[in-house]
Amino acid sequence: MLANQSPTTSGLDKFTANILQRIPQRHLHIPFDSIQNDEQYQHSLLATLQTISLTNPFYAKQTLESLLGHRAQTVISGDLMDSYYDLLSTLLFSKPLLATDPDLIQYNITPQISIKVWETPMIISGAGTTGFRTWEASLFLCEYLAAEMSTTTAMTTSFKGDHKFNGLELGCGTGIVSMFILKFLQSISGNGSVCLTDGDSSLIEKLAPNLTLNDITATEAETEIATPETSITHKSQRLWWGEDSIPENVDIIYAADVTYDSSVIPSLVTCITQALTQGVKYCLIAATIRNEDTIRVFELALDQVPLRWEIVQERETSAGGNYSNISGQAGLVWYAEGTPAIKIYKIEL
Template structure:
């Protein structure tokens, strides 16, 4: 599964990755691109960039630009735009799809306020959604057939996509957590963007290795892109062990394989703490994912962690 144009525009995929997709619309469907941009409620600067690229692709293939597209682009150029810089937050929309046998129960769209053009801001990573979170959200929606838990806890939640997707899939109580107070504040803002989520989802601080696990009798834990640093791995594994020993059924963990040795340190630490890590799925380029993941990105592995009761 690959995201369609409407999903890519809603996700505000960088236009450099859209040229080949836009080419399929230049002959008879140029106006559909504008319609999709309007439906996605994209910011003016992004609309301008997409229309400019559509015009460039059309002209380079000797295809006339439709009057509607030319007029819309001209209007964008004369429209007074905000002077906000690229690192200003924008609302990104994630369209959700599930197999027919696993219908979404809460909402088919998740809204997140992100800064998609930056890597890190003010010492935190909670300002954009990383590829490991996109893969885990897709896995939960399309591949996880487990009985719905009554509670989901997300660790190192970042923007909160995985937690919010869990709420749509399971209609469970969800607690999204992070060790950074600023990220927790952003999480609360993202929950408020999604009116359907406010009764189901809450955000709170949780520092690995310091704060106690949130105890619940029927719970799963989810986390994405949390194995990136050797230093934090013992604290992460300690936190996961506490959750799994106090009532969590299992943990779904998504790891971007930037450095195989770092991932092996994590898996070794799990083994030393009697946690079983079972590989469920690997996302590789070209990515079979309903959300856009840039080509040539590293593999992303989904693990299911549980207490190892073997001798």
């Protein structure tokens, strides 16, 4: 389970993370007193709102109206007040984004690592895929990996020194989990390779802008991000479960929200079995429990192979809000009220 929110959580950091994640305005808590006492943050917040206004001017306008409509003369310092109102004046006639309009969302997984994603967050499914938005299970898996890779575990040692992390993502969608791993590898001067896969070729083609946004060079071929001490490579390819072969030299497979329908379970389990048989050490699957019957089909399919599995982390149905991450430190990811329970499965031969 997730720990209670740490008392050391910065209200300012949380507020910034929330507006970058575009949480609904009705859930946005503005720390007026903290903003008033930190002029440096007031400068930073103005820059953040200017950036948001480029892709979602209506959201920036709403945030400014909430901020300036409450004790405006005392919250923002006099020198900056004109700049805030100048920005608001340029946004007065902005309209809400359409459901099909993309937005540039930033997820602060840890205080040190954030991921930017072009996505259409209001679209649940379109063009035969659910991969146009980031799902909560992906964020929870990122939080889990952040905790695992930041502690003394077998996973951590596979990132450092002479060890090399070799991972593959199934159903990568927006690519957020793999991008987090790549940025983590860069942050610790680690070594590794990451393969992003999805059954939808159009989603693979859309990965390039997101990779570029996160300073991860993107090409169709394998790309290397290297320093004299490190070697980090990544590639993207289409992979149809149960039909296409798993690439060689993969140690860990990970995926989020790939158990959404019982009809895909047989091919998913076939793919996992194939991977483990050819030498993959284990698979991590973050599953959102929208339907107990569907997740039971998944567990029974694993048992029938048979494969060994355990639930290594889970979170209960969300009451909504920011939570501490799995390590028990201050959490910056926001989960909507009613977010279903999420379980992370570790699967081995």
